[in-house]
Amino acid sequence: xxxxxxxxxxxxxxxxxxxxxxxxxxxxxxxxxxxxxxxxxxxxxxxxxxxxxxxxxxxxxxxxxxxxxxxxxxxxxxxxxxxxxxxxxxxxxxxxxxxxxxxxxxxxxxxxxxxxxxxxxxxxxxxxxxxxxxxxxxxxxxxxxxxxxxxxxxxxxxxxxxxxxxxxxxxxxxxxxxxxxxxxxxxxxxxxxxxxxxxxxxxxxxxxxxxxxxxxxxxxxxx
Amino acid sequence: xxxxxxxxxxxxxxxxxxxxxxxxxxxxxxxxxxxxxxxxxxxxxxxxxxxxxxxxxxxxxxxxxxxxxxxxxxxxxxxxxxxxxxxxxxxxxxxxxxxxxxxxxxxxxxxxxxxxxxxxxxxxxxxxxxxxxxxxxxxxxxxxxxxxxxxxxxxxxxxxxxxxxxxxxxxxxxxxxxxxxxxxxxxxxxxxxxxxxxxxxxxxxxxxxxxxxxxxxxxxxxxxxxxxxxxxxxxxxxxx
Numbered sequence: 001x002x003x004x005x006x007x008x009x010x011x012x013x014x015x016x017x018x019x020x021x022x023x024x025x026x027x028x029x030x031x032x033x034x035x036x037x038x039x040x041x042x043x044x045x046x047x048x049x050x051x052x053x054x055x056x057x058x059x060x061x062x063x064x065x066x067x068x069x070x071x072x073x074x075x076x077x078x079x080x081x082x083x084x085x086x087x088x089x090x091x092x093x094x095x096x097x098x099x100x101x102x103x104x105x106x107x108x109x110x111x112x113x114x115x116x117x118x119x120x121x122x123x124x125x126x127x128x129x130x131x132x133x134x135x136x137x138x139x140x141x142x143x144x145x146x147x148x149x150x151x152x153x154x155x156x157x158x159x160x161x162x163x164x165x166x167x168x169x170x171x172x173x174x175x176x177x178x179x180x181x182x183x184x185x186x187x188x189x190x191x192x193x194x195x196x197x198x199x200x201x202x203x204x205x206x207x208x209x210x211x212x213x214x215x216x217x218x219x220x221x222x223x
Numbered sequence: 224x225x226x227x228x229x230x231x232x233x234x235x236x237x238x239x240x241x242x243x244x245x246x247x248x249x250x251x252x253x254x255x256x257x258x259x260x261x262x263x264x265x266x267x268x269x270x271x272x273x274x275x276x277x278x279x280x281x282x283x284x285x286x287x288x289x290x291x292x293x294x295x296x297x298x299x300x301x302x303x304x305x306x307x308x309x310x311x312x313x314x315x316x317x318x319x320x321x322x323x324x325x326x327x328x329x330x331x332x333x334x335x336x337x338x339x340x341x342x343x344x345x346x347x348x349x350x351x352x353x354x355x356x357x358x359x360x361x362x363x364x365x366x367x368x369x370x371x372x373x374x375x376x377x378x379x380x381x382x383x384x385x386x387x388x389x390x391x392x393x394x395x396x397x398x399x400x401x402x403x404x405x406x407x408x409x410x411x412x413x414x415x416x417x418x419x420x421x422x423x424x425x426x427x428x429x430x431x432x433x434x435x436x437x438x439x440x441x442x443x444x445x446x447x448x449x450x451x452x453x454x455x456x457x458x459x460x461x462x463x
């Protein structure tokens with residue numbers, strides 16, 4: 001069902017990420033820095049930390065993913081691998097989607113998966129923790145898709161980091177709002193499922209929009 | 224529309240229209256500002272500060288109109304390869320950003336006496352601020368990429384993705400604020416608007432619209448001249 005080219009590309013990206021490992025390492029370091037610095041900056045009051053915990057976890061994840069956005073397409077663009085990928089019989093949109101998925105599997109998803117112990121360090125309410133975890137895992141795919149969009153738009157630029165931040169941060173807002181809403185809803189009498197489903201819906205929308213826009217931007221650079 | 228693809232035809236038309244457009248703008252502004260400062264009454268709750276509305280509401284309207292125009296022009300550029308569409312989108316962005324900033328600034332000045340604070344993370348204020356960020360991102364693309372054709376191609380994508388995601392952002396911000404609504408800020412929503420204020424507001428909206436169109440035409444004219452200058456310089460370099 002999945003074409004061998006896509007499989008090979010996914011395997012290649014996963015291997016590269018495993019051997020280099022700097023993308024995940026930098027992002028992980030960033031999250032740890034936030035988790036350590038937040039209580040020091042705001043004071044160790046457990047009640048205050050509990051109120052801020054899920055928002056802080058989301059913010060840390062979001063900015064850590066943003067940090068790695070520049071690398072998604074840049075090296076492949078610079079060494080010409082991307083040019084070769086356009087010459088396969090696979091639609092280029094599928095290739096950009098595969099690269100976004102590889103980024104999700106190697107950066108965003110691991111970061112979301114290790115969230116629970118870090119959230120406990122911020123004294124998150126243990127009743128809301130499963131929902132926070134679930135929403136972070138769901139939303140991390142949306143974050144990766146948006147990061148790949150930023151990476152594609154800035155692929156040909158020498159210093160695209162700032163540009164990516166300006167372009168992508170507004171687009172991160174819906175993901176952040178509904179991601180945090182799942183846990184804030186759980187603290188009240190309402191059900192958290194609607195927010196989680198909307199988050200899923202946004203992720204699905206991005207699953208369509210992002211690869212197409214990525215492919216269009218990269219094609220423009222390679223022309 | 225393809226007829227105006229020729230910049231010379233477009234320039235001729237623009238030059239013919241512009242003096243009248245400026246005249247209409249001046250008349251509308253004179254009428255609107257007279258209404259805003261003289262004939263329209265002060266609000267029974269807000270007092271004289273309600274007059275800020277006449278410059279605030281049209282500005283936010285134009286800020287949204289300019290973004291819609293920018294996205295529409297970008298779509299035209301992709302679909303029909305209309306040569307002026309990219310220039311239209313490019314020139315609409317800074318003007319729209321200025322109106323967006325104006326809406327935020329006047330809103331902030333209006334907010335101090337009426338809400339008691341310069342800034343509130345209210346749904347509307349927040350989504351307007353996000354619109355400003357989107358404008359800044361779009362303008363940054365044109366600044367960051369030197370080659371005009373490449374910049375145009377990337378900018379189209381940014382504008383269109385922005386317009387696809389914008390409803391989602393708007394919806395999510397509304398949702399977010401109603402969840403955390405601070406009821407002390409919006410008590411009554413104010414009385415529905417009186418006719419003596421409404422006509423002034425409508426005239427001001429028209430005045431802002433014609434002002435935007437005039438500025439946009441001038442800006443487009445400049446853009447076309449810049450392009451001509453660039454290609455003339457390139458031809459000169461190649462000739463040597």
